[in-house]
Amino acid sequence: MGENKNDSAKVGLGAEVVSLLKSNVREYMMYIALVVIMIFFTIKTGGAFIQARNISNLINQAGYVAVLAIGMTIILILKHIDLSVGYVAGFSGAIAAILLTKYGLNVWLTIFIVLVIGLLIGFYQGTLVTRVGVPAFVTTLAGMFIFRGLLALTLQETGTIIISDKTFNALSNGFIPDLPIGNGSIHILTMLIGVVAVVLVVMGQIKSRKNKMKYDFKVTSTPVFVTELIFISVVVMVIITVLAKYQGIPWTAVIVGVVLLGYNFMLNKTCLGRYIYGIGGNDQAAELSGVDVKKVTLFAFCSMSVLAALAGILYTSRLQSATPAAGNAFEMDAIASSYIGGVAVSGGIGKVTNTIIGALVIMSLTNGMNLMGVDISYQYIVKGIIFIVAVAFDIRTRKKAK
Amino acid sequence: MGENILEMRDITKVFPGVKALSNVNFKVKKGEIHCLVGENGAGKSTLMKVLSGVHPHGSYTGDIVYEGEVQKFKGIADSEAKGIAIIYQELALIPELTVYENIYFGHEIKRGRTIDWNETIVKASEMLKKVKLDVDPSMKVKELGVGKQQLIEIAKALSKNVKLLILDEPTASLNEDDSQNLLDLIKELKNQGVTCIMISHKLKEIIAIADTITVLRDGATICSLDVTERKIEEHEIIKHMVGREIDNIYPKREKKEFGEICFEAKNWSVYDQVKGREILHDVSLNVRKGEIIGIQGLMGAGRTEFALSVFGNTPGYKITNGEIELNGKTVHFKNPSEAIHAGIAYVSEDRKGNGLVLLQDIKYNISLANIKSLKNGLAINENEEIKIANEYKQSINIKAPSIEQKVGNLSGGNQQKVQIAKWLFAKPQVLILDEPTRGIDVGAKYEIYTIMNELVEQGMSIIMISSELPEVLGMSDRLYVMSEGKIMGELSAEEATEQKVMAMAVQS
Numbered sequence: 001m002g003e004n005k006n007d008s009a010k011v012g013l014g015a016e017v018v019s020l021l022k023s024n025v026r027e028y029m030m031y032i033a034l035v036v037i038m039i040f041f042t043i044k045t046g047g048a049f050i051q052a053r054n055i056s057n058l059i060n061q062a063g064y065v066a067v068l069a070i071g072m073t074i075i076l077i078l079k080h081i082d083l084s085v086g087y088v089a090g091f092s093g094a095i096a097a098i099l100l101t102k103y104g105l106n107v108w109l110t111i112f113i114v115l116v117i118g119l120l121i122g123f124y125q126g127t128l129v130t131r132v133g134v135p136a137f138v139t140t141l142a143g144m145f146i147f148r149g150l151l152a153l154t155l156q157e158t159g160t161i162i163i164s165d166k167t168f169n170a171l172s173n174g175f176i177p178d179l180p181i182g183n184g185s186i187h188i189l190t191m192l193i194g195v196v197a198v199v200l201v202v203m204g205q206i207k208s209r210k211n212k213m214k215y216d217f218k219v220t221s222t223p224v225f226v227t228e229l230i231f232i233s234v235v236v237m238v239i240i241t242v243l244a245k246y247q248g249i250p251w252t253a254v255i256v257g258v259v260l261l262g263y264n265f266m267l268n269k270t271c272l273g274r275y276i277y278g279i280g281g282n283d284q285a286a287e288l289s290g291v292d293v294k295k296v297t298l299f300a301f302c303s304m305s306v307l308a309a310l311a312g313i314l315y316t317s318r319l320q321s322a323t324p325a326a327g328n329a330f331e332m333d334a335i336a337s338s339y340i341g342g343v344a345v346s347g348g349i350g351k352v353t354n355t356i357i358g359a360l361v362i363m364s365l366t367n368g369m370n371l372m373g374v375d376i377s378y379q380y381i382v383k384g385i386i387f388i389v390a391v392a393f394d395i396r397t398r399k400k401a402k
Numbered sequence: 403m404g405e406n407i408l409e410m411r412d413i414t415k416v417f418p419g420v421k422a423l424s425n426v427n428f429k430v431k432k433g434e435i436h437c438l439v440g441e442n443g444a445g446k447s448t449l450m451k452v453l454s455g456v457h458p459h460g461s462y463t464g465d466i467v468y469e470g471e472v473q474k475f476k477g478i479a480d481s482e483a484k485g486i487a488i489i490y491q492e493l494a495l496i497p498e499l500t501v502y503e504n505i506y507f508g509h510e511i512k513r514g515r516t517i518d519w520n521e522t523i524v525k526a527s528e529m530l531k532k533v534k535l536d537v538d539p540s541m542k543v544k545e546l547g548v549g550k551q552q553l554i555e556i557a558k559a560l561s562k563n564v565k566l567l568i569l570d571e572p573t574a575s576l577n578e579d580d581s582q583n584l585l586d587l588i589k590e591l592k593n594q595g596v597t598c599i600m601i602s603h604k605l606k607e608i609i610a611i612a613d614t615i616t617v618l619r620d621g622a623t624i625c626s627l628d629v630t631e632r633k634i635e636e637h638e639i640i641k642h643m644v645g646r647e648i649d650n651i652y653p654k655r656e657k658k659e660f661g662e663i664c665f666e667a668k669n670w671s672v673y674d675q676v677k678g679r680e681i682l683h684d685v686s687l688n689v690r691k692g693e694i695i696g697i698q699g700l701m702g703a704g705r706t707e708f709a710l711s712v713f714g715n716t717p718g719y720k721i722t723n724g725e726i727e728l729n730g731k732t733v734h735f736k737n738p739s740e741a742i743h744a745g746i747a748y749v750s751e752d753r754k755g756n757g758l759v760l761l762q763d764i765k766y767n768i769s770l771a772n773i774k775s776l777k778n779g780l781a782i783n784e785n786e787e788i789k790i791a792n793e794y795k796q797s798i799n800i801k802a803p804s805i806e807q808k809v810g811n812l813s814g815g816n817q818q819k820v821q822i823a824k825w826l827f828a829k830p831q832v833l834i835l836d837e838p839t840r841g842i843d844v845g846a847k848y849e850i851y852t853i854m855n856e857l858v859e860q861g862m863s864i865i866m867i868s869s870e871l872p873e874v875l876g877m878s879d880r881l882y883v884m885s886e887g888k889i890m891g892e893l894s895a896e897e898a899t900e901q902k903v904m905a906m907a908v909q910s
């Protein structure tokens with residue numbers, strides 16, 4: 001990297017840190033909130049919250065919300081909303097259970113069929129929104145009715161279906177296998193993945209910083225940059241070590257990771273991502289710039305429902321059964337996660353990587369309060385308060401930035 | 403006259419990182435029309451926001467002395483209570499409500515605890531008479547044109563017993579007729595004792611109407627000119643505004659070489675299904691390579707509708723007759739994407755509304771219309787994007803710290819340049835510019851004219867739609883005059899005069 005050529009670096013480290021804090025206060029607050037919540041529950045539960053076993057648990061529980069929230073982020077950036085995701089997920093889970101138990105289909109074929117059903121649902125809702133012009137709120141509210149009914153209908157004869165398929169259940173209960181070396185006290189492959197991930201992230205960051213410097217863009221000074229890298233690496237390695245000491249990385253984390261990387265790439269690096277931000281920011285300008293607004297919106301609804309189907313699979317796998325109660329209030333957690341993760345209420349702004357943090361905040365609250373034995377009614381109230389505080393804070397900071 | 407109704411002393415207003423106003427002194431005499439001019443970003447709007455309390459007392463330094471007392475406005479409500487009303491460029495009426503509801507919106511006439519609607523209607527009619535607007539007060543505001551809406555804003559201000567009326571570019575979106583109407587009304591109000599501060603870019607109307615002209619530049623008062631004492635010339639104001647003389651507002655083109663006809667519309671007729679009538683009738687026009695044609699006409703003549711119907715962005719438009727030829731080949735565009743692909747670019751008249759994505763940065767906006775050309779496999783080649791954006795930033799002089807600056811934070815002139823850069827990157831053969839200099843300052847206008855000249859010299863064809871007659875006359879090689887959806891005539895640059903064009907534009 002060499003010495004920083006930017007004169008701004010000479011302003012002084014203190015001033016730079018302050019200005020960084022000021023301009024990124026929104027994002028930092030989210031991380032701080034997450035850490036505070038985690039520390040709070042760790043103290044309140046006498047350390048149970050932070051134990052490897054519970055962290056694994058938390059990831060498995062958060063999986064379906066994270067997947068939903070990623071899809072919801074796209075929908076919200078486009079200034080739409082999808083209220084039907086909960087029951088689409090519940091319905092999809094029920095279909096999966098029936099295909100597996102009643103028809104004895106192969107797991108992978110089952111998953112494929114369920115995802116295709118998700119796609120069709122998305123196509124139906126997206127078509128209503130884009131071609132017929134029914135507002136998304138109404139379309140998906142109707143969807144909530146319909147899929148709730150379909151879920152009940154599907155499980156009417158059998159009631160709750162218990163799933164015994166090991167592969168299916170491993171999706172949200174299992175862990176990646178270990179390499180056949182080592183003494184079993186620590187999960188070698190997990191550690192390996194952690195190290196590789198850290199190396200990739202560090203290299204990627206250095207490359208992108210070099211690139212920015214080449215174009216004389218503003219970059220953080222070397223000490224701040226190095227501190228950032230060290231911080232990220234330490235956080236990743238701590239989590240990885242905690243997981244490795246238990247049973248390794250859960251399959252759920254792998255699935256969420258793949259979805260996250262895919263959507264992050266799509267939003268930041270592809271034309272489709274550009275179009276999504278463009279439509280969210282100013283749909284008429286996007287239209288006049290040659291963007292097919294209807295097609296992109298249709299895609300968003302299809303992607304949302306496919307992810308809802310995937311969430312249904314994860315949830316069903318987690319419970320190892322399909323129940324008529326599945327899907328209840330999932331959309332609330334998904335929407336709250338996106339907003340806590342910094343999606344602008346007026347659309348056009350949002351990142352899936354931050355949405356994941358939002359999902360972690362929401363699921364840490366659920367998990368922690370469950371550990372503490374807090375009554376479900378209080379849980380809703382607490383989550384609602386944190387949600388509205390986060391959004392109010394977001395709107396305040398954005399106004400100030402203007 | 404003589405006594406000052408308002409004196410702003412040593413006003414300094416600092417935004418994070420920018421000193422928007424520095425020691426501005428601004429005096430307004432009672433009962434005069436005082437025009438405030440300056441380039442965009444000179445601080446005119448900020449000064450008015452300080453006056454009206456949008457920037458509350460304490461957020462600036464200096465004193466506001468109004469009617470002999472130092473005022474400490476905490477918000478608009480405070481200044482309104484003292485009889486100061488401000489009418490913004492973007493009208494603040496509620497389209498779905500009626501005229502009378504709008505006029506008394508926020509200060510409803512009450513009897514007891516409920517609104518007295520009958521009294522409201524009677525009073526509203528009186529206000530409408532004062533502004534010489536003959537409309538039914540129970541009409542919805544959305545059914546009226548912009549010109550009439552502007553008058554309703556003024557009626558609303560009058561209903562609050564305004565003593566000092568501030569108008570921020572009141573004629574920016576009005577046609578010549580409505581503008582004249584409005585200026586006459588302002589003079590009439592002056593006779594009734596209302597003091598008026600008007601911000602405007604249109605120097606001609608300023609000279610015609612002002613008693614005093616104050617010029618701001620870079621957040622400081624440059625001078626106050628008393629128009630009642632001697633005649634002030636346009637170039638004198640311009641000199642103060644930009645700090646240098648601009649010899650010619652319209653730069654001359656070095657060479658004029660016209661090629662073959664590049665774009666031609668033949669008997670183009672369009673039916674608007676929403677309005678339920680034909681909005682374009684037998685429009686035929688052409689533009690050659692290397693030529694600028696102007697389309698002139700009054701508001702509502704169908705100029706923007708023509709551009710949009712060609713561009714393929716036509717929800718509810720039905721093309722009933724005619725065709726478009728591009729380089730001799732008949733084309734039809736189903737959507738803007740096809741038009742862009744074929745080499746047509748449309749720079750919108752409404753850059754904030756449907757031209758730019760204000761939340762995003764300069765480079766995003768420049769690449770948006772042709773982002774596919776930057777595809778490298780699945781991903782976008784971001785280095786190439788940065789390179790291109792930087793090239794345009796330099797070549798057309800977009801003033802911003804970097805191409806990562808959010809477009810929403812740029813001045814009007816720079817936003818317009820971003821819009822032009824975006825469409826140049828789409829590599830068009832035909833560039834349609836719809837009101838390319840609306841609401842931007844003299845210096846930036848000149849730069850945009852220069853860019854237009856360079857483009858046609860390189861062989862591009864430009865169709866310029868503009869409501870500013872001098873601009874169309876100054877820039878076009880040929881011009882078409884439209885009225886009520888029809889082409890009324892074609893004039894060469896040599897034969898076109900303001901009188902001839904206006905005569906055609908008001909025919910029907």
